[in-house]
Amino acid sequence: MVVVPAAQEDPAPSPQSTPETSRSAWRTLAKMGRPRATKANLFAALLALLLGFGITTQIQQTDASGLEDLRQDELVALLDSVNSQASRLEQETDRLTTTRDELKNSSGDAAALRAAEERLQMLGVLNGTLPATGPGITITIQDNEKGVQAANLLDTIEELRDAGAEAIQINDQRVIASTWFGGSSDTALTVSGHPVRPPYTIVAIGDPHTMSTAMAIPGGVVESLRSMGATATVTSSQQVKVTALQPTQTPQYAQPEPSATAKESS
Numbered sequence: 001m002v003v004v005p006a007a008q009e010d011p012a013p014s015p016q017s018t019p020e021t022s023r024s025a026w027r028t029l030a031k032m033g034r035p036r037a038t039k040a041n042l043f044a045a046l047l048a049l050l051l052g053f054g055i056t057t058q059i060q061q062t063d064a065s066g067l068e069d070l071r072q073d074e075l076v077a078l079l080d081s082v083n084s085q086a087s088r089l090e091q092e093t094d095r096l097t098t099t100r101d102e103l104k105n106s107s108g109d110a111a112a113l114r115a116a117e118e119r120l121q122m123l124g125v126l127n128g129t130l131p132a133t134g135p136g137i138t139i140t141i142q143d144n145e146k147g148v149q150a151a152n153l154l155d156t157i158e159e160l161r162d163a164g165a166e167a168i169q170i171n172d173q174r175v176i177a178s179t180w181f182g183g184s185s186d187t188a189l190t191v192s193g194h195p196v197r198p199p200y201t202i203v204a205i206g207d208p209h210t211m212s213t214a215m216a217i218p219g220g221v222v223e224s225l226r227s228m229g230a231t232a233t234v235t236s237s238q239q240v241k242v243t244a245l246q247p248t249q250t251p252q253y254a255q256p257e258p259s260a261t262a263k264e265s266s
Contacts, residue, residue: 084207088164125167128174128246132167136205136240137212140233143198147228150181150189156202156221163214165204167242171196174244208236 124130
């Protein structure tokens with residue numbers, strides 16, 4: 001008896017090896033990752049748009065809030081102040097350039113000596129060891145209600161420095177880099193430990209227009225003092241004198257850098 005073996009069927013192709021099955025799987029995955037146009041998704045997108053618009057508007061308002069509240073004459077005065085300060089810096093640059101050229105071209109020590117003397121005088125004015133004269137303003141602060149505090153005097157000095165003041169004194173006290181303010185209006189305000197009493201007279205040398213404009217800006221020194229019951233009168237002049245002097249002080253800790261000293265002497 002002859003046994004005929006049954007015909008074997010070909011194995012079915014594996015799903016993993018079928019290109020059509022692979023493409024179908026990718027399409028299914030793409031459908032799952034595609035955002036659905038539901039009410040929740042639309043509402044979230046609307047909120048994101050409104051939030052972005054609000055942030056952009058707030059940034060634009062913040063950038064413009066510093067100048068948009070000023071009147072036209074105040075904007076013109078502020079522009080004049082900036083131009084005046086730029087002109088002053090250009091003049092200082094020209095003077096220093098001329099001095100440098102003289103030192104380079106000089107065959108003797110006359111130019112170097114003159115430059116050293118000018119620098120010594122300039123440092124004396126800045127350090128308060130020499131009197132100074134020049135254009136500037138005088139601020140008279142009447143404080144009948146004793147509302148002015150040491151912080152108000154400090155704010156006034158900082159505003160004057162920002163406006164280019166080169167020499168300042170309050171009553172009979174010279175103001176320099178190390179000057180500090182204390183005390184209270186109930187007893188007496190102090191400038192570096194020295195009492196000062198109203199009326200407070202502040203004399204500052206610099207560009208009169210720039211400094212007077214800085215004092216009168218909205219929310220500035222004059223307006224702040226007025227809110228405390230004090231009055232501040234600003235007078236511009238082509239010549240004011242700062243006569244209060246500071247004694248020469250020897251630094252206790254700070255010493256000149258040897259490398260910088262060697263460069264200046266060479």
